[in-house]
Amino acid sequence: MPPIFALVDCNNFYASCERVFNPMLGGKPIVVLSNNDGCVVARSNEAKGLGIGMGVPEFQIRPLLRTHRVQVLSSNYTLYGDMSQRVMETLEQFCPDLEIYSIDEAFLSLVGFAQRDLTEHGRQIRRTVKQWTGIPVSVGIAKTKTLAKIANRIAKRTPDLGGVFDLLGCSDLETVLGRVAVEDVWGIGRNHARLLNQQGITTALQLRGVDDQWIRKRMGIVGLRLVMELRGVSCLDFEQCPAPKQSLSCSRAFGTLIHTLAEMEEAVSVYASRVAEKLRRERLAATVLTVCLTTNEFKEGPQYSNALTLKLPIVTDSTADLIKSALQGIRAIYRDGYLYKKAGVLLTGLVPASQTQADLFDYQDRGKSKRLMSALDAVNDRWGGGTLHYASSGLTREWKTHFHRRSPAYTTHWDELPLVQAK
DNA sequence: TCTGGGGTCCTAGGACCC
DNA sequence: TCTGGGGTCCTAGGACCC
Numbered sequence: 001m002p003p004i005f006a007l008v009d010c011n012n013f014y015a016s017c018e019r020v021f022n023p024m025l026g027g028k029p030i031v032v033l034s035n036n037d038g039c040v041v042a043r044s045n046e047a048k049g050l051g052i053g054m055g056v057p058e059f060q061i062r063p064l065l066r067t068h069r070v071q072v073l074s075s076n077y078t079l080y081g082d083m084s085q086r087v088m089e090t091l092e093q094f095c096p097d098l099e100i101y102s103i104d105e106a107f108l109s110l111v112g113f114a115q116r117d118l119t120e121h122g123r124q125i126r127r128t129v130k131q132w133t134g135i136p137v138s139v140g141i142a143k144t145k146t147l148a149k150i151a152n153r154i155a156k157r158t159p160d161l162g163g164v165f166d167l168l169g170c171s172d173l174e175t176v177l178g179r180v181a182v183e184d185v186w187g188i189g190r191n192h193a194r195l196l197n198q199q200g201i202t203t204a205l206q207l208r209g210v211d212d213q214w215i216r217k218r219m220g221i222v223g224l225r226l227v228m229e230l231r232g233v234s235c236l237d238f239e240q241c242p243a244p245k246q247s248l249s250c251s252r253a254f255g256t257l258i259h260t261l262a263e264m265e266e267a268v269s270v271y272a273s274r275v276a277e278k279l280r281r282e283r284l285a286a287t288v289l290t291v292c293l294t295t296n297e298f299k300e301g302p303q304y305s306n307a308l309t310l311k312l313p314i315v316t317d318s319t320a321d322l323i324k325s326a327l328q329g330i331r332a333i334y335r336d337g338y339l340y341k342k343a344g345v346l347l348t349g350l351v352p353a354s355q356t357q358a359d360l361f362d363y364q365d366r367g368k369s370k371r372l373m374s375a376l377d378a379v380n381d382r383w384g385g386g387t388l389h390y391a392s393s394g395l396t397r398e399w400k401t402h403f404h405r406r407s408p409a410y411t412t413h414w415d416e417l418p419l420v421q422a423k
Numbered sequence: 424t425c426t427g428g429g430g431t432c433c434t435a436g437g438a439c440c441c
Numbered sequence: 442t443c444t445g446g447g448g449t450c451c452t453a454g455g456a457c458c459c
Contacts, residue, residue, distance in 0.1 A: 034427035041427070041459095059425035075427090102459050189457045220433060222456085249429060298426055309452095344428090401427095 003234050004110040004141065004168065006122060007148040008091060008129075011136045011156060013104035014042035017083045018073055020134035021410040021418050029070040033058055035401045036253055037074050074403035082411045086133045094125050099239050107145060109238050122164035142167035145236045146229035149186040150177070150204065177230070180204035187226045192219060204230060244350070245282055250274040251344025254399040257296065258340040264293065265327055266394035270386075271345045272326040273393060276319040277385075279347060280377060285317040287349035291329035296341035306333040317353050318369045319376065323392055384413075 010016060014032040019025045029046035033039065040056045050068055052061060058072070065072055084103045092098055097109040113121055122139035129137050140152025147167050154176065155165035170176060183193035185204050195218060201207055208230040215223045225235040250271040258264050268291060279286060289312055294305035308329045316322065326345050379388045386393075408416035 036425090036427075038426055055427085057426040062425085104459080187457070191456065220456095222433065243431095245430085246432095247430075251428065253427065296426090342427095 001111050001114075002143065003238060004114060004118070004143065005145050005148040005234075005238070006095075006108040006110050006118075006125075007101075007140045007145070007152045008106050008108060008125060008137050009140075009152050009156070010087060010104040011138060012042060012044050013084075013135070014075065014080055015044040015047075016135050017080050018076075018407055019044075020083070021079075022407065025071055029068055030073065031058075031065070031070055032073050032075050033405070034075060035403070036255055037072075037402065037404055038253070041075060072405055074406040076403075076407050076409070078409045078412050079407065083133065083135060087129055087135055087137070090129050090132045091125065094121075094128070097238065097240055100242070107148070107238060109240075110141065118168065119164050119166045122166065123162060126163045137163070139164045140167070141165070143232045144229040144234045146186050146226060147232065150180055150184075153180075153184065174205055177205035177208060178203050182207050185226070185230070187222065192223070195219075244352075245284065246350065247346060247348045248275055248278050248282070248284070248286075248350065249344060249346040250278070251292070251342065251346075252401050253342045254340070255402040256399055258343075258399050259338070261331070261334050261336075263394075263399050264330060264334055264340060264343060265392065266397065267343050267399055268293075268326050268330045268345060269323050269390060269392040269394070270397070271343065272322045273319050273389060275345050275347055276317065276322045276373075277377065277380070279317050279322075279350075280353070280373060282350075283353045284350045285315045285353045286322070286347035287312055287315050287351065288347070289322065289325050289329065290346040290348070291326050291333070291343070292346070293330065293333065293340055293343040295338050299339075299341075302338055304335055304338045306335075308333050315351060318373055319390065320369070320372075322347070323390055327392065 015030040018030060018032065027046070028044070029050055030044040031040045031047050031052060032042040034041045037058055040052060040054060040058065043052055043054070047070055050064065050070070052064070052070075058065075064070070080103060088098065088100055088106060091106055091108065095108040095110070099107040101107055110118060110121070118141050122141060126137055126139055129135060138152050138156040140148045140150065140155050141164070142148040142151045151165045151167040155161050155163055158165070167173065167176070180203060182188055182196050182202055182204060183190075185207065188196070196202070196207065201210065207227060210227060212224060212227070215227050228235050252271065254267065258267065288309060290307055290309040292305070292307035295301070295303050297303065310325050310329050312321065312325055314321070322345070330343070376388055380386065410416060410418050
């Protein structure tokens with residue numbers, strides 16, 4: 001049976017999450033900022049209407065924000081992660097064949113629903129998600145993932161459609177694709193858009209009609225697959241079980257610039273701890289670790305960035321082992337005389353934790369380390385991340401990332417639950 | 424003063440082996 | 442004058458996504 005994809009995508013997800021718990025934000029322009037309140041990472045429709053672009057640095061639009069009384073919020077990933085889970089659980093009720101594609105979107109396989117009115121089915125999904133979670137979503141339905149993305153985009157931008165657009169039932173696909181700019185097609189980024197425009201290809205319809213050999217040569221197998229998808233030939237499969245992770249990382253810009261090795265060691269130690277926690281949550285272990293650091297590229301002054309990749313002495317998921325190697329790496333590449341803006345720790349060569357082989361020359365008591373990590377994770381789960389940490393991560397953390405305008409953890413912290421006042 | 428973070432896949436080129 | 446060829450593995454860099 002040919003596949004049918006529905007793409008369910010939350011509208012302005014982070015801004016919508018904030019609105020669920022703060023109704024005062026309804027109808028107002030909202031922006032959500034990245035770490036250190038640096039760049040705009042989410043905008044409500046009203047903010048988009050003011051011409052605020054995605055990824056714009058906050059300081060550049062400060063006057064505009066003030067003039068239009070835009071509500072400015074720091075990002076609250078604890079809240080968004082929890083709301084995402086609620087949305088996905090709701091979607092699962094409709095369709096157990098769910099591919100969670102990102103924090104705010106999922107593909108559903110509708111093959112079994114082909115006999116039904118798909119548009120009505122989509123509307124029901126939409127109503128239920130809104131009612132159960134408070135989050136508005138749009139639904140795009142089509143024969144391929146790429147076309148479902150396009151359908152979703154149209155659903156989102158055309159109020160008359162009621163949030164759902166079914167390209168399968170569309171009688172005039174050519175007209176629809178003719179109105180989609182090539183740079184808005186999923187998988188076409190800035191560079192490919194420039195290349196295509198130079199060839200006079202400016203719409204999805206034109207892209208659909210390009211020569212196979214040409215696209216294969218200029219955009220590789222990825223480009224050819226994309227064109228096939230536009231033609232309605234499904235090349236990107238539905239992936240219900242997420243593929244095992246290839247890498248895990250933690251990198252962050254500092255709240256204030258760092259100029260001593262001691263501070264850098266603290267930061268790298270914290271990042272190694274974070275990534276170790278992620279590793280254990282995924283039930284994986286690492287064999288390779290990379291550390292990196294960099295100065296502020298936007299600022300005048302001497303620039304330096306470097307990275308070092310180490311093969312870990314043993315396959316491990318232990319925070320202590322990872323901190324040890326990360327510190328060894330950072331000491332090797334740290335140079336005095338620079339103001340550092342950012343550092344990171346990346347783990348690769350990941351293997352399932354259960355399959356780690358005991359090393360003949362590993363004299364550590366692995367059982368003890370495992371019990372220690374379980375206790376560490378249990379305490380931090382219960383009392384909040386970082387409650388229990390290694391001494392190398394420091395106590396002052398003056399360099400730490402800041403979030404000056406963060407909303408409360410409404411759904412995940414007892415002390416921050418929203419209160420409802422009875423009249 | 425002030426510019427995010429975390430991922431994926433593909434490709435080309437070099438090293439190495441037989 | 443006068444080059445071997447083919448396979449595999451690894452890495453760095455590019456492009457893209459949310």
